[in-house]
Amino acid sequence: MKRYIVRNLRAIKGRAYPRIIAANREYSWVIADVVLPLLSVVAYGLLYKYLGASKDFLGFAVLGGAMSAFWLNVLWDMASQLYWERMSGNLQLYIISPISLMSILFGMSIGGMFSTSLRALATLTVGTLIFKLDFSFINIPQLILVFFLTLSALYGLGMTLASLYLIWGREAWHLSEFFQEPVYLVSGMYFPIKFLGITGFFSSIIPLTLGLDGIRQLIFKQGALFGFLSVKVEIIILAILTIIYLFLAYYYLKKMEYLARKEGKLTIRWE
C-alpha cells in the first residue's frame, strides 16, 4: 500500500512538473495567455466606462477576465487532455503503468492551477493598473478559502469532463468550443450573476459561478450589494461540489477505462 501511494505521489509530481516548467519555458505562450484575456477585459472594461459604470463594475470585468483563464485551462488542458493523450499515444502507457489515472489528472490539475494562477495574476495586475481599481479586502481567510474551493471544484469538474470527453471522442474540440462562451454568460464572468435570476441557480453547478460571486463580495466594496448568495452558503456549496465532482471523476474514469479496454479503443486515433 505504501509503495502504491509513493508511486502515485511520484506520478502526480511527474505530471505536474512539465506544466509548471512549461509555464516559464515558452515565453510567447506566456504573452498569449496574459494578453489575450486582457484584450477582452479591456474591451468590456471600456464598455462599462463608456456607460458610466462604477469602478467596482470595471473590477468585476477584470476579475472575470482573470478567472476565465482557469475555465480555459480546465476546458482545453484538462477536459480534452486525455483525448489528446490518446492521439499522441500516451494514454495506453498511463493505463498499463501501475498508477491511478486520478493521479495523472491530479498532477495535471496542480500544474495547470500553478501556471494559470500566474497568468490570472498578471491579467489582474495589468487590469488593475489600466483601470486604477480599488480593492477592499473584507475577509482575507474567507477569500483564500473561496478561491481554493473554487479551484478544487473546478478542476474536479475538469477531471470528470476528461473521462467524458474521451468517451465522446473526436467531438472533444467542438465540445470545448461549445462550452467556452456560454459558460462565460451563465456564470456571470463579466457581470454579477444576481442579474440572471433563476439562471444563477442552475449555473451554480459550474463552480466558477459561486466562486466568482464569493470573491467579488470579498474584494469589492459593492460586491456584497450584488451578491447572489451569502459567502458562507457559497463556501458550503463549493465544498459539496468539490466532493461530488471528485467522486464523479473517479467513477467515470473507472468506467471509461473499463469500456476502453473492453472495446479496444485505448490505442485508436482519429475517432
Add this chain to the structure above:
Amino acid sequence: MGIIKKIINDFKASFSLGWKIESNWTDPFLFIIYSLAKPLSSAFILIIMFIIITRNQLPEYIPHLLIGNALHLYTANVLFGIAWTVIDDREYYETLKYVYISPISLFLFLTGRGFAKYITTTISAIIILITGSLILKVHFSLIPYWYIYLPIFMLLGTLSLFIIGYFFAGVNFLISRQGWFLTQSATGVFLLLTGAIFPIDTLPSFLGKIGIFIPQTIWMDGMRVILLGSGWNEVFKNLNINELTTLLALENLIYFIIIFLFFNFSLKIARTRGLIDQRSMG
C-alpha cells in the same frame, strides 16, 4: 473563359473542403448548437452588461451594440479562418505542401476556406440580429435606397475582411507556433479598435486614430448608418453614406495592393526558407 472556369472550380473546391472541415466531422445537431451558442452568448454578455448599467435607460445604444457585435463576429471568424488555415493545413493536417505544389492559387484556396467561415458566421450574425431585435424590441430606421447601399457596403466590408485575413495568412507563413496567438490577438485588438461595442472616441486619442485606418471601423459605422440612420463614431459623423462607401473602397484598394505584395513576398520567403511544411507544434 478557361481561366474564369478554373478560378470558379478552384474556389468551389477550397470552399467545399473548408465547409467539410468546419462541419462534417461533427454531429450536425451539435454543430448547429455550438455554432449558435458561442456568438449568441457573447452578444448577450454585452447586452446584459449594458442593461445592468443603464437600467435600460439608453435604449438608443442597443441597436448600435447589436449591429457592432454581429459584424465583429465576421471580423473574428473570417479573419481567423483565413489565417488559421495556413497553420492548420501546414501543421495539423500536413497538407499545405500538397496544396502549394498543386495547380491552385493559394490566394484562391484561402479565399474558399475563408468563405466557408463566412457562411457559418452569416447564419450566426443573422440569428443575433433577429433574436436581439425581438427580445430587446429594436427598431431599425433604414435610410432611403438602403436596398442598394446595403449589398454594396456588405460586399466592401467582406472584401476588407478577406484582405486583412490574407495579411495574417502571409504572416503565418513566416512564423510558427506564435501564429495562434497572433490571429487571436488580432481579433481582440479589432474588438477594441473598430468601435464594435463602444465608439472609438472612448479610447485614448492615439488609439482612436488607429481605429480610423482599419477598414472594419468604417464598415461597421456605415452599416449602422444604413440600418439605423446614424453612425456611432464621432469622427465619421459628418460623412454621409456615399462618402463612407468611397472611403471604405479607397482603404480596401490601398490595403489590397500592399497586402497582395506582402502575401506574395511572404510566400516566396517561406518557400526559400523551407517553411511551407515546417512543424512546430509537437
